[in-house]
Amino acid sequence: xxxxxxxxxQLQTEYELVAKKFEDLxxxxxxxxxxxxxPGKEQLDLxxxxxxxxxxxxxxxxxxxxxxxxxxxxxxxxxKKLFAEIxxxxxxxxxxxxxxxxxxxxxxxxxxxxxxxxxxxxxxxKLDTVKxxxxxxxxxxxxxxxxxxxxxxxxIDMTETGPDMDAVEAAVKDPxxxxxxxxxxxxxxxxxxYSPETIDRIARLKPAAPDFLLMWDNAYCxxxxxxxxxxxxDMLSICREAGNPDMVFEFASTSKVTFxxxxxxxxxxxxxxxxxxxxxxxxxxxxADKINQLRHxxxxxxxxxTLELMKKHAAVLAPKFRTVLDALDKEIAPLGIAxxxxxxxxxxxxxxxxxxxxxxxxxxxxxxxxxxxxxxATYPYGKxxxxxxxxxxxxxxxxxxxxxxIDVFCVCLRLAALEKLMGK
Amino acid sequence: xxxxxxxxxQLQTEYELVAKKFEDLxxxxxxxxxxxxxPGKEQLDLxxxxxxxxxxxxxxxxxxxxxxxxxxxxxxxxxKKLFAEIxxxxxxxxxxxxxxxxxxxxxxxxxxxxxxxxxxxxxxxKLDTVKxxxxxxxxxxxxxxxxxxxxxxxxIDMTETGPDMDAVEAAVKDPxxxxxxxxxxxxxxxxxxYSPETIDRIARLKPAAPDFLLMWDNAYCxxxxxxxxxxxxDMLSICREAGNPDMVFEFASTSKVTFxxxxxxxxxxxxxxxxxxxxxxxxxxxxADKINQLRHxxxxxxxxxTLELMKKHAAVLAPKFRTVLDALDKEIAPLGIAxxxxxxxxxxxxxxxxxxxxxxxxxxxxxxxxxxxxxxATYPYGKxxxxxxxxxxxxxxxxxxxxxxIDVFCVCLRLAALEKLMGK
Numbered sequence: 001x002x003x004x005x006x007x008x009x010q011l012q013t014e015y016e017l018v019a020k021k022f023e024d025l026x027x028x029x030x031x032x033x034x035x036x037x038x039p040g041k042e043q044l045d046l047x048x049x050x051x052x053x054x055x056x057x058x059x060x061x062x063x064x065x066x067x068x069x070x071x072x073x074x075x076x077x078x079x080k081k082l083f084a085e086i087x088x089x090x091x092x093x094x095x096x097x098x099x100x101x102x103x104x105x106x107x108x109x110x111x112x113x114x115x116x117x118x119x120x121x122x123x124x125x126k127l128d129t130v131k132x133x134x135x136x137x138x139x140x141x142x143x144x145x146x147x148x149x150x151x152x153x154x155x156i157d158m159t160e161t162g163p164d165m166d167a168v169e170a171a172v173k174d175p176x177x178x179x180x181x182x183x184x185x186x187x188x189x190x191x192x193x194y195s196p197e198t199i200d201r202i203a204r205l206k207p208a209a210p211d212f213l214l215m216w217d218n219a220y221c222x223x224x225x226x227x228x229x230x231x232x233x234d235m236l237s238i239c240r241e242a243g244n245p246d247m248v249f250e251f252a253s254t255s256k257v258t259f260x261x262x263x264x265x266x267x268x269x270x271x272x273x274x275x276x277x278x279x280x281x282x283x284x285x286x287x288a289d290k291i292n293q294l295r296h297x298x299x300x301x302x303x304x305x306t307l308e309l310m311k312k313h314a315a316v317l318a319p320k321f322r323t324v325l326d327a328l329d330k331e332i333a334p335l336g337i338a339x340x341x342x343x344x345x346x347x348x349x350x351x352x353x354x355x356x357x358x359x360x361x362x363x364x365x366x367x368x369x370x371x372x373x374x375x376x377a378t379y380p381y382g383k384x385x386x387x388x389x390x391x392x393x394x395x396x397x398x399x400x401x402x403x404x405x406i407d408v409f410c411v412c413l414r415l416a417a418l419e420k421l422m423g424k
Numbered sequence: 425x426x427x428x429x430x431x432x433x434q435l436q437t438e439y440e441l442v443a444k445k446f447e448d449l450x451x452x453x454x455x456x457x458x459x460x461x462x463p464g465k466e467q468l469d470l471x472x473x474x475x476x477x478x479x480x481x482x483x484x485x486x487x488x489x490x491x492x493x494x495x496x497x498x499x500x501x502x503x504k505k506l507f508a509e510i511x512x513x514x515x516x517x518x519x520x521x522x523x524x525x526x527x528x529x530x531x532x533x534x535x536x537x538x539x540x541x542x543x544x545x546x547x548x549x550k551l552d553t554v555k556x557x558x559x560x561x562x563x564x565x566x567x568x569x570x571x572x573x574x575x576x577x578x579x580i581d582m583t584e585t586g587p588d589m590d591a592v593e594a595a596v597k598d599p600x601x602x603x604x605x606x607x608x609x610x611x612x613x614x615x616x617x618y619s620p621e622t623i624d625r626i627a628r629l630k631p632a633a634p635d636f637l638l639m640w641d642n643a644y645c646x647x648x649x650x651x652x653x654x655x656x657x658d659m660l661s662i663c664r665e666a667g668n669p670d671m672v673f674e675f676a677s678t679s680k681v682t683f684x685x686x687x688x689x690x691x692x693x694x695x696x697x698x699x700x701x702x703x704x705x706x707x708x709x710x711x712a713d714k715i716n717q718l719r720h721x722x723x724x725x726x727x728x729x730t731l732e733l734m735k736k737h738a739a740v741l742a743p744k745f746r747t748v749l750d751a752l753d754k755e756i757a758p759l760g761i762a763x764x765x766x767x768x769x770x771x772x773x774x775x776x777x778x779x780x781x782x783x784x785x786x787x788x789x790x791x792x793x794x795x796x797x798x799x800x801a802t803y804p805y806g807k808x809x810x811x812x813x814x815x816x817x818x819x820x821x822x823x824x825x826x827x828x829x830i831d832v833f834c835v836c837l838r839l840a841a842l843e844k845l846m847g848k
Contacts, residue, residue, distance in 0.1 A: 036494065038493055038494050038495075039493065041481075041490065044481065044484075044490065044492045044493060045481050048480060048481050051476075051478055051479055051480070051483075051484075051715075052475075052476050052479050054475055055475055055476050056472060056475070057465075057468065057469050057472050059475075060468075060475075066465065066468065067685060067686075068468045068683045068684070068685060068686065069462055069463065069468060069683075069684050069685055070460065070462050070679075070684045070685055071462075071685070072685075098522050098523065098712075098713065099522070099712065099713040100709045100710060100711075102708065102709055102710065103708055103709045106707065106708040106709070107708075110534055110538060110708075113537075113538050113549065114534060114537050114538060114549065114573060115572070123549070125537065125538065125547070125549035125550070126549070141707075144707050145707055145708075148539070148704070148707040149538060255494075259492045259493075259715060260492065260493050260494045261491060261492055261493055261494055261495070261496075261710070261711055261713060261714045261715065262491075262492065262713040262714065262715035262716065280572070283530065283565075283568050283569055283572040284526065284527055284530040284531075284534075284569075285524045285526055285527045285530070286524060286526065286685070287524075287685055288522070288523065289522065289523040289685060289686040289713065289716065290685045290686065291475075291683060291685065291686035292686065292713065292716070
């Protein structure tokens with residue numbers, strides 16, 4: 001029975017039941033974590049052979065280069081080839097970075113501020129106002145990068161097919177709007193795949209800012225956990241064909257393919273952009289870690305072989321997502337107090353409570369020893385206008401722990417909903 | 425006989441002899457490189473066992489942390505301990521970075537521009553003029569970082585005991601002077617060790633800028649190639665005792681200890697500075713590569729064990745430096761056309777020609793197939809006011825190649841000197 005249809009007596013009975021459950025769970029002194037998209041140990045163990053794939057000096061020579069020494073600022077040719085195949089772009093459009101694509105993203109924006117981008121009239125630091133479009137719910141770390149530089153964050157609603165493009169097209173008429181964050185495949189946290197029409201409209205944008213920066217974070221480009229690999233179009237070609245060749249910077253990494261703390265990242269953009277950025281990055285570093293690039297090349301081999309590995313990750317992840325979704329279906333669906341997405345890839349389940357329940361639900365979770373991404377984190381400035389979006393990250397805990405964690409979550413959500421309905 | 429004492433006929437005879445040698449060398453179609461402080465293959469091979477020091481999942485746990493996963497922004501505690509012991513500072517004063525200390529240095533300055541440092545009144549990007557002190561000859565990459573941000577570079581002469589401190593003390597009275605580059609031990613390229621008095625005067629500076637940034641690049645902190653390890657004072661304590669606890673950021677790396685392209689870097693500063701910078705870096709990345717940090721911790725173990733490894737590097741490097749110095753002593757010293765330093769550590773031999781010969785000498789070297797660091801590179805804006813400083817980097821070529829390379833260099837220097845004396 002839906003909570004909204006219950007009378008006061010029914011609510012009171014339910015409240016007593018749920019409050020009792022909550023107290024019981026609290027008594028267990030749990031310490032569970034569903035806060036971040038962190039792979040679990042079983043996933044880390046999948047790629048142990050990569051640790052020793054380079055064992056001897058002679059293993060460290062590739063493309064005629066000794067990868068142990070200085071040089072090759074833009075990365076190993078073989079690493080560019082691997083990433084280009086995965087992303088569907090060209091090797092010469094790839095710049096291979098260190099262990100974190102977030103770092104490449106941050107640096108791109110930082111350089112826009114200190115030096116300007118290829119088509120900037122001046123460095124953004126010289127501008128009074130810089131605005132950035134933030135499709136929401138979205139990735140908190142993206143928004144925090146923008147916020148850290150003092151940008152004005154503009155919330156754009158996410159729809160089932162990607163960002164609300166009417167709103168985006170209207171917003172980019174403002175020359176102070178300098179860019180947009182996108183996670184186009186299995187968006188964080190909704191797991192939405194941008195539709196071909198959305199992608200096309202993004203590529204055809206006519207921003208007033210000549211240096212509009214499309215931050216295309218393809219974090220989950222090969223990260224299906226259910227069903228087959230879903231091919232996804234190359235945004236670099238699409239932007240080029242739409243007459244916006246230098247608008248897009250695409251990012252990806254192996255953080256959720258090999259090791260989250262020790263993967264390899266890539267930035268892909270037009271040859272002109274890569275040339276321009278390489279000129280700036282050449283002042284900052286001599287190159288990223290090429291031994292680790294070569295470990296990845298030797299271990300992952302090519303796209304087909306990498307997709308086989310992703311199937312193994314999927315086999316670990318699928319039961320975890322199923323645990324979360326099954327519990328929600330069973331415990332929450334009948335009550336009419338929340339709705340959620342059923343993603344086939346990515347790292348999150350995005351759940352919307354009835355308005356005004358997210359903060360309270362997560363405060364209760366915390367009380368019961370379950371850490372979740374903070375309420376509001378998926379919105380600019382950490383402020384969810386309807387206080388309803390919750391990002392559930394099922395990847396880290398083993399299934400047994402996850403069962404408990406999601407059980408706690410369901411109880412906390414029910415309790416929060418009851419408190420509200422009962423005016424407590 | 426010194427060239428300056430020769431009469432025209434003697435000069436002509438010598439010129440014909442040297443020009444003939446030059447043509448002979450050119451005919452050999454050499455391709456030799458003494459341009460950068462790049463370790464040679466024999467050095468890279470010294471540390472091959474580090475490649476497989478972490479081979480299994482259970483090897484990857486340290487300090488209770490699985491280093492394969494996300495987290496630990498400031499670096500592994502054990503890596504901080506190792507670097508703190510090497511630098512003589514405290515573990516909590518260390519931030520462990522990726523594979524390049526240059527990247528940490530660049531980012532520190534970049535953040536001064538975009539966000540400001542701990543004691544900045546505003547981000548440097550908001551200032552009309554930022555000046556930076558550049559003890560010269562110095563490291564071209566340092567100067568290029570400053571130049572890239574549009575700073576005004578102020579040349580400070582290097583003396584036998586470090587930067588000319590009278591000039592430094594006068595310069596820092598200008599509030600637009602925001603910092604200084606230093607390579608305090610085996611300075612690049614002179615190989616000079618700052619004297620205790622110089623260090624003390626630097627620590628006691630009273631800069632007008634509240635956010636004066638002492639860039640203390642301790643790149644060669646354990647890099648003796650002749651004689652025993654030379655203890656060097658901890659600049660963090662000295663600055664703290666002098667009442668300037670937050671003035672200094674120290675940098676170091678294992679680029680010339682383990683792998684130049686895949687080492688580990690460190691930034692050391694006051695706890696307050698590290699806390700402030702960590703707040704900013706936490707927006708930029710989740711952590712540097714901790715697997716590689718742990719490889720270093722397991723392989724290098726501690727300072728004493730690391731110094732043993734440095735002895736092995738010294739055994740490879742010493743003969744290379746000797747080859748260069750012997751050739752200069754034999755071929756150039758009697759002619760009175762250049763002087764040079766005899767460093768006991770670091771990666772360079774710094775040579776001053778008679779005024780106005782550096783560019784021409786290096787152009788001739790290039791013609792004969794020997795690549796050297798560009799003339800002028802060791803001065804701000806790449807302009808050596810007396811066109812005389814040449815940085816010789818003997819580390820990369822095997823001794824046999826180096827003998828040829830330095831032979832070519834000596835011939836080119838003689839030819840350049842003769843051309844000048846003869847008004848050609």
